[in-house]
Amino acid sequence: MSFLKRTIAVMSAGIMLAVSVPFAVSADNSLNVKMRIEGDEKNLFFDTVSVKSEKSDITVADALVTLDKQNDTIEITGADTGYITAVNGIAGGKYGGWDGWYYSVNGETPMVGIGDFNLKEGDSVVLYFGGYPCQIPFADTDKLSEGVIAFKSNDMVYDDKGNAAPEVNPVTDANVTVNGDSYTTDEKGEITIPEDKLVSQLAVQIDKKDASGAPAVLRFEPDFVIEYTAPTTDSDSAADTDSASDTEVNTETDTATDTATDTATDTASNVSSRISNSDTKSDPTQAFIKHEQQLYKGEPQYYTGQDSAQTGDGRIYLACGVLAAAVIVAVIMILTKKKSDD
Numbered sequence: 001m002s003f004l005k006r007t008i009a010v011m012s013a014g015i016m017l018a019v020s021v022p023f024a025v026s027a028d029n030s031l032n033v034k035m036r037i038e039g040d041e042k043n044l045f046f047d048t049v050s051v052k053s054e055k056s057d058i059t060v061a062d063a064l065v066t067l068d069k070q071n072d073t074i075e076i077t078g079a080d081t082g083y084i085t086a087v088n089g090i091a092g093g094k095y096g097g098w099d100g101w102y103y104s105v106n107g108e109t110p111m112v113g114i115g116d117f118n119l120k121e122g123d124s125v126v127l128y129f130g131g132y133p134c135q136i137p138f139a140d141t142d143k144l145s146e147g148v149i150a151f152k153s154n155d156m157v158y159d160d161k162g163n164a165a166p167e168v169n170p171v172t173d174a175n176v177t178v179n180g181d182s183y184t185t186d187e188k189g190e191i192t193i194p195e196d197k198l199v200s201q202l203a204v205q206i207d208k209k210d211a212s213g214a215p216a217v218l219r220f221e222p223d224f225v226i227e228y229t230a231p232t233t234d235s236d237s238a239a240d241t242d243s244a245s246d247t248e249v250n251t252e253t254d255t256a257t258d259t260a261t262d263t264a265t266d267t268a269s270n271v272s273s274r275i276s277n278s279d280t281k282s283d284p285t286q287a288f289i290k291h292e293q294q295l296y297k298g299e300p301q302y303y304t305g306q307d308s309a310q311t312g313d314g315r316i317y318l319a320c321g322v323l324a325a326a327v328i329v330a331v332i333m334i335l336t337k338k339k340s341d342d
């Protein structure tokens with residue numbers, strides 16, 4: 001084969017290889033991750049980290065490598081290999097057991113290594129040193145109105161076949177500080193805060209060591225706060241009840257007064273109407289009133305209460321007066337006749 005033919009064949013093969021192999025396009029991915037590192041004695045880092053990568057996916061390992069490069073106060077050993085052996089010189093096995101470095105994402109423990117867990121924007125990653133097992137606590141505030149906070153943990157429990165399943169357990173015998181005051185959780189994982197210590201913001205922190213001295217519970221964030229709103233007091237409720245009762249009593253009193261007034265007015269109107277509209281012959285009361293009008297030439301005086309009794313008394317008085325006058329006249333006539341006889 002001539003030189004020219006060989007050259008053409010090589011060039012053709014190169015073109016075919018270039019066409020068959022896709023070009024590697026570099027991706028400029030970036031995301032923000034909330035990172036926290038908890039050592040065996042204190043918090044080592046707590047901030048947001050901006051992670052950039054040319055890969056399509058960004059893992060927890062990528063985020064830790066970025067943090068190690070960006071922050072001079074943090075030295076992470078093993079982040080590039082996917083297995084953390086030490087942070088700032090704190091190495092696994094320090095307490096002679098299964099203590100070492102673990103991680104969680106959004107409060108849960110992944111079942112894969114840091115190089116296989118892909119992150120998304122806004123995820124919260126915690127790298128922490130602890131014994132095994134080490135509980136990841138949360139605060140249950142359902143009974144906070146009674147001053148009670150319960151600390152619980154979503155633990156991974158393994159059965160005989162090695163299958164893992166989450167289980168909620170209390171965090172017992174843990175040291176808890178609330179606004180600087182110390183408490184110890186009971187068998188239910190609860191503490192009780194005195195009423196005078198219940199304020200609007202409760203800064204809470206938790207700590208517990210296992211038998212070897214390694215952390216047995218993960219600490220909360222350095223700025224962890226529980227918001228508290230005081231319930232309505234009994235005195236306020238009583239005041240509201242009294243106010244409602246007063247309103248009800250006043251309303252009932254006003255109603256009763258209005259009813260009595262209306263009843264009295266209706267009664268007077270009914271009596272007046274009865275006297276005005278009754279036939280004189282059939283109503284002796286009306287006859288007496290007519291008689292009084294004729295005698296005194298005055299306005300008729302309608303009786304609005306016990307009119308029957310008062311009208312009867314008037315007739316009796318009139319009859320007695322007539323009888324008395326007749327007696328007097330009779331006496332005068334007798335005396336006059338006797339004097340004339342003498």
